[in-house]
Amino acid sequence: MPAYYLEALTVTFGILLLVAEAFVPGKQKTWVGLAAIGFLLVVLAMTFIAIGPDKDPEAKAWTKFALWDLYKFDATAKFYKILALASAILVLILAIDYRAILSRYTGETNDENGTAEYYSLIVIATAAMMWMASAKNLAMLFVSLELLTITFYILVAFMKRNVGSLEAGVKYLILGALSTGFLVYGMAWTYGATQSLSFDAITIAASTDAPSAPMLFGVALMIIALGFKVGAAPMHFWIPDVYQGAPTPTTAFLSVGSKASGFVALMAVMAPYAASPHAHKLFSVLAILACITLVVGNFGAIPQNNFKRLLAYSSIANAGFLLLAVAANRDGATSLSSPQLVGFYLASYLIMTMAAFFVLSLIRVQTGSENIDALDGLSRRNPILAVAITVIMASLAGVPLTVGFIGKFFVFRAAMEAGMVVSVVIAAITAAAGFYYYFKILRAVWWNAPNDKAPLEIKSSSLFTLSLGLLTVAILVFGLWPQPIMNLIK
Amino acid sequence: MSSFLFLIPFVAAFAIIFGSPARLTARAAAVATFLLGLYAAATWSNSGMWSFTFSALTIPSIDMAFGFINGTSAVMVALAVTVLLAAVFSGQSPEGREKLYYASSLFIGAGAIGAFVSTDLFFFYAFHELALIPTFLMIGLLGRGNRKETAWKITIYLGVGSLVLLAGLVWLAREAGTYNILAMLEAKKAGTLAIEAGTQKSIAALLIVGFGILVSLFPFHSWAAPAYASAPAPTAMLHAGVLKKFGLYGLLQLAVPLLPEGMNAWLTPLLVLLLGNILWVGLVTISQKRLDSMLGHSSVMHMGYIFLALAAVVASNAAGKTNEFGIPAATVLMFAHGISIAMLFGLADRIEQRTKSLDFSDLGGLAKPAPLLAFLFGMAGMASLGLPGLANFSGEVMVFLAGFEGREASAPLGPVQIATILSLWGVVISAVYVLRGFRKTFQGPTVSATASVADLTLVEKIPAVLLAAALLIVGIYPRILLQLLS
Numbered sequence: 004m005p006a007y008y009l010e011a012l013t014v015t016f017g018i019l020l021l022v023a024e025a026f027v028p029g030k031q032k033t034w035v036g037l038a039a040i041g042f043l044l045v046v047l048a049m050t051f052i053a054i055g056p057d058k059d060p061e062a063k064a065w066t067k068f069a070l071w072d073l074y075k076f077d078a079t080a081k082f083y084k085i086l087a088l089a090s091a092i093l094v095l096i097l098a099i100d101y102r103a104i105l106s107r108y109t110g111e112t113n114d115e116n117g118t119a120e121y122y123s124l125i126v127i128a129t130a131a132m133m134w135m136a137s138a139k140n141l142a143m144l145f146v147s148l149e150l151l152t153i154t155f156y157i158l159v160a161f162m163k164r165n166v167g168s169l170e171a172g173v174k175y176l177i178l179g180a181l182s183t184g185f186l187v188y189g190m191a192w193t194y195g196a197t198q199s200l201s202f203d204a205i206t207i208a209a210s211t212d213a214p215s216a217p218m219l220f221g222v223a224l225m226i227i228a229l230g231f232k233v234g235a236a237p238m239h240f241w242i243p244d245v246y247q248g249a250p251t252p253t254t255a256f257l258s259v260g261s262k263a264s265g266f267v268a269l270m271a272v273m274a275p276y277a278a279s280p281h282a283h284k285l286f287s288v289l290a291i292l293a294c295i296t297l298v299v300g301n302f303g304a305i306p307q308n309n310f311k312r313l314l315a316y317s318s319i320a321n322a323g324f325l326l327l328a329v330a331a332n333r334d335g336a337t338s339l340s341s342p343q344l345v346g347f348y349l350a351s352y353l354i355m356t357m358a359a360f361f362v363l364s365l366i367r368v369q370t371g372s373e374n375i376d377a378l379d380g381l382s383r384r385n386p387i388l389a390v391a392i393t394v395i396m397a398s399l400a401g402v403p404l405t406v407g408f409i410g411k412f413f414v415f416r417a418a419m420e421a422g423m424v425v426s427v428v429i430a431a432i433t434a435a436a437g438f439y440y441y442f443k444i445l446r447a448v449w450w451n452a453p454n455d456k457a458p459l460e461i462k463s464s465s466l467f468t469l470s471l472g473l474l475t476v477a478i479l480v481f482g483l484w485p486q487p488i489m490n491l492i493k
Numbered sequence: 494m495s496s497f498l499f500l501i502p503f504v505a506a507f508a509i510i511f512g513s514p515a516r517l518t519a520r521a522a523a524v525a526t527f528l529l530g531l532y533a534a535a536t537w538s539n540s541g542m543w544s545f546t547f548s549a550l551t552i553p554s555i556d557m558a559f560g561f562i563n564g565t566s567a568v569m570v571a572l573a574v575t576v577l578l579a580a581v582f583s584g585q586s587p588e589g590r591e592k593l594y595y596a597s598s599l600f601i602g603a604g605a606i607g608a609f610v611s612t613d614l615f616f617f618y619a620f621h622e623l624a625l626i627p628t629f630l631m632i633g634l635l636g637r638g639n640r641k642e643t644a645w646k647i648t649i650y651l652g653v654g655s656l657v658l659l660a661g662l663v664w665l666a667r668e669a670g671t672y673n674i675l676a677m678l679e680a681k682k683a684g685t686l687a688i689e690a691g692t693q694k695s696i697a698a699l700l701i702v703g704f705g706i707l708v709s710l711f712p713f714h715s716w717a718a719p720a721y722a723s724a725p726a727p728t729a730m731l732h733a734g735v736l737k738k739f740g741l742y743g744l745l746q747l748a749v750p751l752l753p754e755g756m757n758a759w760l761t762p763l764l765v766l767l768l769g770n771i772l773w774v775g776l777v778t779i780s781q782k783r784l785d786s787m788l789g790h791s792s793v794m795h796m797g798y799i800f801l802a803l804a805a806v807v808a809s810n811a812a813g814k815t816n817e818f819g820i821p822a823a824t825v826l827m828f829a830h831g832i833s834i835a836m837l838f839g840l841a842d843r844i845e846q847r848t849k850s851l852d853f854s855d856l857g858g859l860a861k862p863a864p865l866l867a868f869l870f871g872m873a874g875m876a877s878l879g880l881p882g883l884a885n886f887s888g889e890v891m892v893f894l895a896g897f898e899g900r901e902a903s904a905p906l907g908p909v910q911i912a913t914i915l916s917l918w919g920v921v922i923s924a925v926y927v928l929r930g931f932r933k934t935f936q937g938p939t940v941s942a943t944a945s946v947a948d949l950t951l952v953e954k955i956p957a958v959l960l961a962a963a964l965l966i967v968g969i970y971p972r973i974l975l976q977l978l979s
Contacts, residue, residue, distance in 0.1 A: 386592065390510055393626075402626065403619030412615075416663060431656050438652050450633055450641065483557065 006053040006076035006137070009046055009084065014130040016042050020123035029114035036099040036122045040092055043129065047088045050081060072201060073143045079342040082492050083136035083267050086349060090260040091129040093357045093470060095122060097364050098252040100467045104368065105250055108162035121161055125256065128154040132264045141190045141200040144268055148186070148232070151264055152179050155257065159249040171248025178241045182231035189224030192217050206275035219281060225272050226288065232265035234322045235292045236299035243303075246315035251367060254311065255360035258318045263349045266325055270342055273329065289330035294429045297323030301433035304440040310363050311373045313440060314356070317399060320437060321352055324414050327426055331417040344417055346492045347485070351410035354481065355398040358474035362392055365463060365471070375444060380453025388461065389448050391475045398478045400441040401434055406481040406488075498533060498570065499607040499620070501526045502577065506599035509592055516586070519595035523574075523581040526602070530574030534567040534977065555672050558613040562674055562746055564978035565824045569609040569735075569742055571974075572828045575963055576734040576835045577602035579956035583839040584726030585846065587635055594635060597627035598727040605735045609742065614662055614672040618655075621707075621739045625651055628724075628732055636723040643723045650716040651707060658703025658743075664696050665747065674746065681751055693755030700748045701759055708740035709793045710800065711769030718789030726842030733792045734835035738827045741799050745823055749806055757811035763804055764912040770797030772915065775922035779929065784841055784851040787930050791877060791923065792834045798892050799823050799830070801909075801916055805895040808909045818895035821978050825971060826888030829876065829964070833885060836873040836960040840866065843953055844934065847946040853930075858939030863948040867935040869957045874931055876964045878923040884967035893917065 016039075023035050055076025098105070102118045109117045131151035138144040156179065160172025194200055196218035197208040209218065230238040246254045276285050300320030307313040325345055332341030363373065365388075370377045382389040398407035411434065418427045461468055481488055505522030509515045561567050580602070586594035604624025611617040633644030668688045669677045680686035688696070702713070709717040717737075721729045748756055756763075774794045781787035806819030843866065844859065845851050860867035876883035896913030906914075949957065967974055 382593075386510070397626065403622040408619070412663075415659075416667075419663065419667065427660075431660065435652055435656055438648070442648065446633070449630060 004049065004053050006055045006080075007070060007074055009049060009053055010130045010133045010137075012049075013043075013046055013133065014127060017123050017126035017130060020119060020126060024117070024119035024123065027119060029116045032115045032118045033099055033102065035119040036095055036102075039122045039126050040095045043088055043092050043095070043126065047085065047092070050084050050088065053081075055080075071139075073140050074137045075139045076137060078493060079346070080136045082342075082346050083263065084133045085491065086263050086346070086353060087129050087132035087136065087260055090256065090263070090353055090357065091125055091132075093353075093361075093474075094125055094252050094256040094260070096466055096470050097255055097357075097360060098122060098125065098250075100368065100463050101250065101252050101364055105162060108165040108168065121158070121252075124154050124158050124161075125252075128158070128256070128260065132260055132267075135264050136267050138268075138271060139202055141193065141202070141205075141272075144271060145186065145190060148264070148268060149183065151261065152183065152232075155179075155253070155261060158253040158256065159245060161253065162250055165248075167248035168250060169248075171245040174241050174248075175245045178231060182228045182238070184228075185224050185231075186228035189221045189228060192221030192224065194221075196221060202271060202275055206278070209275045209279040219285075222272065222276060222285065223288075226269070226292075229265055229269040229272065230292060233262055233269060233325070234265075234296075234319050235326055236296040236319065236323075239296065239299060239319050239322075242319055243312050243315040246318070247309060247312050247373075251311070251360060251364045254314075255357060255364075258314065258360070259349075259353050259356050262318065262322065262325075263353070266329070266345055266349065270329060270345065277332065286330045286332070289326055290423055290426050293323050293326035293330055294426055295323075296320070296326060297430055297433040299323075301436040301440075305436060307440070308375055309373055310366070310375050310378070310444070313375070313444070314359055314363065317437075317441075318356070320433065321348075321356075323433070324348065324411060324430065325352075327418055327423075327430060328414045330426070331414070331421040331423060343489075343492045344413055347413055347488055348410040350488045350491075351398075351406040351481070354474055354477050355395055355405075355407050358391075358395045358471060358478065359399065361467070361471040361474065362388070362395065365461065365467075369459060369462060375447050376451070376454070378444060378447040379451040381448045381459065384453055384455070384457070384459040385461070388459070391471065392448055393445055394475050394478055396441040396444050398482070400438045404479070404482045406478050406485065409482060409485050498526060498530055498574075498610060499603045501529070502599040502603040502606070506596040506603065509596040509599070515591035515595040519581045519599055522599060523578045523602070526606070527574045527578040530570050530606070533561075534571040537561045537564070537567040537977065555615045556613050557616055558673060558675075559610045560612050560675075561610065562612055562678070565742065565745060565820065566609050567977045568824050568828050568974050569738060570606060572738070572831045573602065573605045573609060573735045575959065576730055576831060577606075579835055579839060579960050580727035580730045582952065582956040582959075583730060584842050590635060593630070594725070594727075597631045598731060600624065600627040601728065601731045601736060605731065605739065608739050612674050614666050614674055614747075617674065617743070618659060618662055621736070622655060624736050625655070628728055628736070631728040632720060632724045635725045637725075638723045639719070640723045643719045647716045647720045650713070654703055654706025654713070656703075657699055657706070661696050661699030661703050662747075664692075664699065665751065668692060668696070669751070677747075677751055686751070688752065688755075690754045690758075693752045694758045695755075697748055697752045697755030697759055700744065700752070701756075701763065704740035704743050704748070705766070706740075708737055708796050708800075709770075710796065711766050711774060711793075714770065714774060714793045714796075717793045718786050721789035721792065721838065722783065722785040726839055729838040729842075730835040733789075733838060734831040737792075737796075738831055741796070741803070741823065741827055744803055745820065749803060749810070753807070753810045756807045760804060760807055760811075761908055763800065763807075764908055767797040767800035767804065768912055768915055770794055770800065771919035772922070775919050775926075779922065779926045781926070782853055784844070784853065784856070784930060784934060785838075787926060788834070788837050788841055791926065792830070794919065794923065795826075795830050795834075795877065797916065797919065798889060799826050801912060802826065802892045802895050804912070805892075805898060805909050808907065809899055812899065814899045816895055816898045818891045818898050821975055822888055822891030822895045824978060825967070825974050826885065826892060828974060829884035829888045829967060832960050832963045832967075833873050833876040833883075836957060836964070837870070837877065839956055839960070840870045840873065843949065844870075848942040850942060853933040855940065855942050856934045857937045857943060858935070859943045859946065860935040861939055862943065862946045865948050865954070869949070869961055870935070871931055872961055872964070874927040876968070878927045879920055882965075882968045884964045884971070886968060887971040889920070 106115045131147045134147035156176050159175045162168035197205050234242045304316030328344045329341050366377050367373050398405035401408045401411040501522050505518050601624045604620045607620030629644050629648050666672050706713040778790035802819050802823035806816045809816035876885045879886050879889045
């Protein structure tokens, strides 16, 4: 089966779900979400048997539409498709659990009308992420990134009767449009300098002779634009507000799926310059961005009292680590390539961040609050959930024997190999600050007296509880045995 | 196979979280670990039987490799399982917190054992970190006095120490090209591991500071006494007795053999710092007004002697000689100190439970109503000041012998010899504070709080007698440990 079927099927199904919104009665909308999960699982399975143009060059579609110029399907593309699908499935599980709050702020009545639309948008965004992982060309990259971003404008502002959600939507729209402007402008300069949009051609142009000033200007603009998408400081100002205002499943998707796509795009844009005479300077720019992002993210998180806002800053901080991983790859200095390194980090980040958002959503649905003090005394109200939160926060902080530690460990290692001593020192200091704010949550869970003495029963669906349990176990298992994730990336 | 050792407390801790009866599970697991641990330690030289490797990651190669690096690992495992057994029988869980109380003790024990049986740098480090988290939780949740502030203090202190250490270990692994400790040591022996002197010096500095913070090397020691004073009894016993030895163990197994030149470059500063432990902290110990903080400070002070043994080995290696006494001295003293300090913390907790205070001004005359408690406490105290016949004596004598090992009679005194002579004063200092503490607590007329206290009950005798037996056996027959090292 040719690989491009994956996206075509996904986007078609997304449109079908949108139609289902019109015909499925309100109380049955959960089935639409479950159908979406089932379908994405099928696509996930198909990813493993799909073949790219290198395996089957004679296939009609590849030659007929000149798709090979636009679309690649190598191990990295496959891995990022799996990542996109996995995060979308988890977000759908979150969204089904969150539907009561979604419908409270969308319609006049709590009839769950409109929730199927939400599920379908998630599926469409997934297709965009999958396309992006296969982009071989700036135009392809741009179109899929725009599909993703425009879908997210709706997903962020989805709770139209909630002022926070609308405010977040407007902020995201304005800054998203601004960054798109930067991106297109950068692409235009690149095209002008190289007469091509294809990454292969740009690679040749960048490495045969010293890149011209217009070319460097182009890539600088694209770095700024993608810095917005991944939440790199100083282009991070939208993140805390948008994350806090958006519905929690959207925030989770933004924080995992959208960030992963941003990094796919960033690596694709930077890769042609890895062998150019200016590589050192260009990648140093990323290293500087990484350091600023680490400082802003980690120190900004310290005073936060809102769990969701804390996760927003944590997402900025993690973007800093990821940028460091991309920057460490100059001159092929590391033993793991940067798509592998970033891929591993993103996989670990997906597991623990998704788990954290599951907890956040659970707390929001059951206590109505997203503040850290809603977790006060949880260890007495629900000890097993308290243990799960402990594992998740330990992993986010980077405590050994969790998957979060291994991700950070690889980044430190790669940065050391690349000789970026100053960046490593900054990263180590900020990681220590990370301990403080992640453990603040643990302090609330274990040390503070509960506001409400009654036991907190998890009223969520068994699918939700099972996913949270699996994610927590996965943190520990992959912390001891990371090989399965590594096998996927190779 | 030795992976079973840490798996027992690990699995038992999870069983407790998920509803298994806490006290019973913890005690059964500790007994099983104790028996298997002693067996593993006694038969460790039967190589292969206790080693186990599981590939966690191929590129970069990280294995979950378990086994004993050498006899020192076996002795440390024996220490860990003994103190773990004593710890789960000590202290008293607050009502309703049994799960946390017993599961944490088991996690600390599992982490410590895991670190001592890891032969891969990555897991060696990771297990120690695993043991720190329940330590913080226990102090913060179930501790005494100013527990929250103390818990934050040690979280930050030990967190920073661990990060410095991680930097040093990763650098070391990068220079060695492997994470496998056994492979590193073999390469060093075969002469294929050559790290240039400047790099050695930097790595050694990171390791000394990183491990040093964890071991409370002067001047990084200020976390230790308040932490032990507010920790619940099993946590204080396990941390002061076992987990803290991780730092010394790491220096002994990694820094001393792999970075001889780097360690030698820092020899004089290290000697000054360890004298800070012995003399400065020793004098501070004398002036303590509470029994628990006296014990906490004394545990910091005794670390100095073990550092002295390490320094003697470093100096001998640099001179191209082998120091016969150095490593046995450090190992025996780590064992002896671990047992005696665990016993002291365990008994101090029993005193507090009876008198509701550990302030010397509220204590006195306890020996009359509780003679057995007084005898056992006195025995542990005498052991820690180095009374012949108890375990610490053989360790301390060997430390002083190690200091003068290989010195020609006509040669002038070297820095190690000067430090050894100065540190002999530490014996006097510890005699002063141990005897003073004993007198203030157990002798003289009884006061209102101590007039009618009960002696140790049967369950309370178990851990104390177990540890006392270990002190006596090793004291009278130190060969039982030394033969493991040869």
